[in-house]
Amino acid sequence: MLQAENTLFTIVMLIYFAAMILYFAFIAARREGVAKAAVALQAAGFLLHTAALVCRGIGAGRLPLTNQYEFATSFAWGLCLVSLAFIFRYKFTVLGAFAAPVVFLIIGYAAMQSKEVRELMPALRSNWLGFHVSTAIIAYGAFGVSFVLSVIFLLRDRMKASGFLDQHIPDREKLDVISYRSVSLGLLFLTFTIVTGAIWAERAWGSYWSWDPKETWSLVTWIVYAAYLHLRIRRGWEGRAAAVFAAVGFLCVMFTYIGVNTFLPGVHSYA
Amino acid sequence: MPTVRKIWKFVSSMRFAIILLAALAAACSVASLVTQGQDYAWYAQRYSDRTAALILALGLDDAFHSGWFILINGFLCLNLLLCSVSRLPRLIERTRAEADPKAALRGEGGVRAEGVADPKAAFARLRMGKPVETATEDGRRALFASKNRIGLWGAWVCHVGILLLIAGFSLGQATQKQYAVYGAPGQAKAIGDTGYVLAIDDFRIALREDDTVEQYTADITVTGPDGRSEGAEISVNNPAALFGMKFYQNSTGWAATVRVAEGGEPLQEAILCAGEYLRVADKPDLVIDFNAFYPDYVQSAGSMPATATGQLNNPAYLYSVYYLEQMIGMNVLMEGEKLTIDDYTVTFSEPQPYTLIQIKADRFTGLALLGGLITTLGLLLAFYVQPAKAWAVQEADGRWTLRGESRKGGALFREAFLRAAGAEKDKS
Ligand code: HEM
Numbered sequence: 001m002l003q004a005e006n007t008l009f010t011i012v013m014l015i016y017f018a019a020m021i022l023y024f025a026f027i028a029a030r031r032e033g034v035a036k037a038a039v040a041l042q043a044a045g046f047l048l049h050t051a052a053l054v055c056r057g058i059g060a061g062r063l064p065l066t067n068q069y070e071f072a073t074s075f076a077w078g079l080c081l082v083s084l085a086f087i088f089r090y091k092f093t094v095l096g097a098f099a100a101p102v103v104f105l106i107i108g109y110a111a112m113q114s115k116e117v118r119e120l121m122p123a124l125r126s127n128w129l130g131f132h133v134s135t136a137i138i139a140y141g142a143f144g145v146s147f148v149l150s151v152i153f154l155l156r157d158r159m160k161a162s163g164f165l166d167q168h169i170p171d172r173e174k175l176d177v178i179s180y181r182s183v184s185l186g187l188l189f190l191t192f193t194i195v196t197g198a199i200w201a202e203r204a205w206g207s208y209w210s211w212d213p214k215e216t217w218s219l220v221t222w223i224v225y226a227a228y229l230h231l232r233i234r235r236g237w238e239g240r241a242a243a244v245f246a247a248v249g250f251l252c253v254m255f256t257y258i259g260v261n262t263f264l265p266g267v268h269s270y271a
Numbered sequence: 272m273p274t275v276r277k278i279w280k281f282v283s284s285m286r287f288a289i290i291l292l293a294a295l296a297a298a299c300s301v302a303s304l305v306t307q308g309q310d311y312a313w314y315a316q317r318y319s320d321r322t323a324a325l326i327l328a329l330g331l332d333d334a335f336h337s338g339w340f341i342l343i344n345g346f347l348c349l350n351l352l353l354c355s356v357s358r359l360p361r362l363i364e365r366t367r368a369e370a371d372p373k374a375a376l377r378g379e380g381g382v383r384a385e386g387v388a389d390p391k392a393a394f395a396r397l398r399m400g401k402p403v404e405t406a407t408e409d410g411r412r413a414l415f416a417s418k419n420r421i422g423l424w425g426a427w428v429c430h431v432g433i434l435l436l437i438a439g440f441s442l443g444q445a446t447q448k449q450y451a452v453y454g455a456p457g458q459a460k461a462i463g464d465t466g467y468v469l470a471i472d473d474f475r476i477a478l479r480e481d482d483t484v485e486q487y488t489a490d491i492t493v494t495g496p497d498g499r500s501e502g503a504e505i506s507v508n509n510p511a512a513l514f515g516m517k518f519y520q521n522s523t524g525w526a527a528t529v530r531v532a533e534g535g536e537p538l539q540e541a542i543l544c545a546g547e548y549l550r551v552a553d554k555p556d557l558v559i560d561f562n563a564f565y566p567d568y569v570q571s572a573g574s575m576p577a578t579a580t581g582q583l584n585n586p587a588y589l590y591s592v593y594y595l596e597q598m599i600g601m602n603v604l605m606e607g608e609k610l611t612i613d614d615y616t617v618t619f620s621e622p623q624p625y626t627l628i629q630i631k632a633d634r635f636t637g638l639a640l641l642g643g644l645i646t647t648l649g650l651l652l653a654f655y656v657q658p659a660k661a662w663a664v665q666e667a668d669g670r671w672t673l674r675g676e677s678r679k680g681g682a683l684f685r686e687a688f689l690r691a692a693g694a695e696k697d698k699s
Contacts (some may be wrong), residue, residue, distance in 0.1 A: 119483045122507035174682040181683075184654035191650055195643045204508050206449075206519040206631045208639070209440065211335045216303040223296040230289050260303075 001059030002117065008052035009073065013111060015045035016080075016104050023097035030164050035093045039084075042096055046080045053077060060117045065133040066124060068261075072110035074133075075257070076103050078141030082185070086145055090178055094168045098148040106144075128200035135192040140253060142186030143225075147250035149179040150243040157240065176239055180232060183246055187225045194218055217256040224249045282346075283353035291347045298343060302334030336444075344437060351434050355427060366423050372405040372415035375662045381676035382685045384692030390414055390663035390671040396691035397675065399661050407664055414671075417660035422679070425653025432649050436642025443635035448516075453627040455526035455542045462630055466496035467514060474626045476523065482581065487520050489626045505628070519629040525564035526625035527588060532616045544625045551615060558593040559617055565589070566622065568603070576603055588619040659684060 022038035053074065056064040064070045083099035086092060153175050159165060170178065197215070202208035209215060228245045231237040281287055305326060306317075314323035314332070330337030368374045375381075387393055394402050394416050402414035450463040459470035472490040479485050486506050493513045494500035503511035503518065510519045526544040530537065531551055539552045548560040565578040568587035576589060591601040592612060604610055610617040659677035666672055673692045677684035 119479055119481065119485075122484060122486050125486075126508045171682070174686070177681040177683050180681075184650075188647070188650050188654055191643075191647050195647060198643065199640070200508075202636065203510060206510065206517065206521070206629050208636065211302075211307070213303045216299050220296045220299045220303075223292050223299075227289055227292045227296070230285055230292070234285070234289075 001055050002115075005052050005055040005059060006115070008048055008055060009111075012045050012049045012052055013104075013107055015041060015048065016076075016100065016107060019045060019096075020100035020104050023100050026093070027097055038100075039087060039093060039096055042080065042100065043084060046077070046084060049073075049077050049080065056117075062120065063130045063134070065130065065137075066120060067113075067118065069110055069113035069115050071133065071137075071257075072106060072113055074137045075140050075144075076107040076110060078137035079103050079106065079144040080141075082138065082141035082145045082182070083148070086178065086182065090170070092168075092170065092178070094152065095145070095148060098152055099145065102144055102148060123204045126200050126204060128196050128203065131196040132193055132200055135189045135196060139186045139189035139193055140257065142182050142189060143221075143250050143253045146179055146182035146186060146246045149175060149182060150247040150250075153179065153243040154240070154247075172239055176232075176242065179243065179246055180229075183225055183228060183249070187222070187229070190218065190222055190225070194222065214256065214260045217252065217260050221249065221252040221256050224252050279353070282350060283357050284350075285354070288347075288350050288354070291343060291350060294343050295347065298334065298340055302331060302340075305331045305334065307333060307335070344441070348434060348437055351430050355430050355434070358427065362423065362427055366420050369420050369423065369658060369660060370417050372403065372413065372662060375415060375660060375674075375676075376405070376407050376413055376664070381674045382688045384673045384689060384696070385666075385670070387663065387671045387673045387692050387695050389695045390673055393663075393673055393691045393695040394661060396694065397659070397661055397688065399659070402661075402663070412665040413662060415660070415662040417658070419656045419658045422652050422656030422658045425649050425651070425656065427649070428652055429646050429649025432642050432645030432647070434642070436639055436646060439635045439637070439639030439642050443633045443639060446635065447631065447633035449632075450630040451521070451627060452630065453524070453544055453625055455544065455623050455625040458542060458625075462493075462516070465516075467516075468494045469518075469628065469630070470494070471626060471628070472502070474523075474624060476624055487523055487626065489520050489628060491518060491628065493518075515634075516630050516632045519631070520626065521629040522627045523624050524627065525566065526623055527561065527564060527619045528621040529559065529561065530618050530620070531559070534614050535616075538615075554615075556595050557612070557615070560591045560593065561588065561619070562591055562601075563589040564622060565603075568605070570603070583622060586622050588622075590617075590619070657684075661688070 019038050019041040022034055022041060026034040026038055053064050056070065065074055079099065080103050083095060083103070087096050152169065153172070156165065156169055156172070156175065169175070194215075197218075198208040201210070224245070228242060228249060231245060232242045306313075309317075309332060311323050311327055314326050317323075318326075326332055330339065334340055391402065391414070394400070394414070399416040399418055402416040405413045405415055407413050448463070448465075450465070452460050452462055452469045454460055454469075454471045456471050456473050459468050461467070462469050470492045472492055474487075474489045476487055477485040488504060488506040490502065490504050491511075492500050492502040493516075495514060501513045503513055505511045505518050505520045507520050510517050512518075524545050526542050528540060529543050529549055530540045531549075532538055533553070539549075541549050543549060543561040545561055545564045548558050551557040551559070563576070565576055565585075565587045567579040567582055567584040569577055569579045569585075576587065579585075586606045588604045589601075590604060590610065592599050592610075600612075602610075604619055606620060606622075608618070657677060657679045659675065659680060661673065661675035663671040663673045673688075675684070675688040680687075
């Protein structure tokens, strides 16, 4: 099973890479057919990625969500899932072109981690931990999409109007609402993540909130996105300022994910 | 505007909320960079004397309990409370108005589509439900429908949830009690000053095939001052609640039975956990300190004692002996070896794991949990139950002018609305 996962993982990485190239080709050549192929390829990669995660779950005999490798590959999966959902829901293929490099970067990061399957210490054997991490994956995926949308928003502002742009990238107002949708999806799931994490910590350690750096940074992330929601409904702050804010929010997400383990001490450092 | 009103307005404003949120985010990030709970010497060694002094002066060594952190949170609560109270009447009014056809027909807002042949079909496309028949003030036929009004309450519910969450957390921090009791099976110890006694009936460590620990499990019995007792099995991730306290299997270590004999006659016997000491019964100035235990002892020249595995292959006990507060000896004793001090002989044997049980009483955990759930519910309502309304007025030519409004839906609602109206335009 783990061998199968290994093979699938490599194939998935290649497919994501190919999809990224196709997306770029679509932007360069401006051909509809290429865009369709890129989305199809990304969707195929996503299905195989799902299969890879299932294999690892069966091989390890638990949810594949407990170490840096597993979380990184799941993060890439979550980002792929949410970006595909937004591509289909809002008929927004160009989103894929900007999301694909981020997906590829994250799965590349996963490839650099140790793939060893280790047994779990007793505190980590909890259903709440499963909910905690799976909701985090959706939250991170949604925040990744909101980051990509911010980049698109800011770039669109700088580009000259053209037929291609108007046809394939929604106008400012619509981009703003789609970005709001992705942030709200992310914030809802981040709230699930924090609540289930607190419930798990209460059962495992007897304290549901102990200001451990990872907890603190997930709270900072939560507050930054809450501030985004409030800024957005104030006149003069929607659009550009909100887009910058959503991008900053994603930097917090990445710091919570990678920076905290690397730079700050805490109980989460085994994760 | 009088100053008091101005202050009230600011303190309950969203602008103040944003400032407070920014301050809170900044405070948390700065605090996370400084290792908490150390003393001056520690910071001075890590950074510099100046920085250490600054850290202590700003309370950054215990930032999350410092005055300024509590102040920010206090203002946040005040802000949330005032904003929730002051917005309530308007919210009730808006919820009522949202379902009021007269208000919609009178107003000028919303998206507009003219020349619609079948407005009911357009309502259905927008999933607006069955519209009610009504009439404009000048007597034309009109239709009206609204949906998801409860979504208007999302932000309000979320804010109240946050208030409860902060209240539950703060009250818990202020009133909670924590104790720790450790011991080997067969031992019973007092739980702090509560008057309750915790007996450890059994303690088991389940190992996997590769010797990694799968689970730690303890059977405990708690007896109250009135003699009533309750028992439970606890393991990591499965605490038990007894007498209003919660019991957690926290960690483990090694204990051993220490026997002291005098002139060959047994004098005393006790179970000591590593780190504990014993005073010799008839010579209290003589103290045997059980420093550490090595289940699979290895000694390489010049290095510290160590254990090769977690298995009981070669048990060894590190002890030290004190007389009149002076250390008179320290060494490693193997299983079966005797330590002789004058007329006394000391042996260590029967090594067994002891358990550390953490005990916590926090009556406000439930309130904080409730706050968290209400916050989540509020976010669900705010994001996924989007209020919308649509109404139609029949014009002189028999066709309808359709209008619709969804504040949250913005550009997406407008698009869906125009698509739905457009589809019902050309049919006749
Ligand atoms: C600290 C004091 C706070 C105040 C005074 C405040 C105030 C407000 C106000 C006036 C609105 C507009 C409501 C509306 O248009 O219906 C709002 C919306 C909202 N607030 Fe707050 N807020 C505070 C803190 C928070 C926090 C910490 C969160 C955490 C997530 C939050 C979440 C929301 C949400 C989700 C909305 C709805 C936004 C939307 O749906 O676009 N608020 N808040």
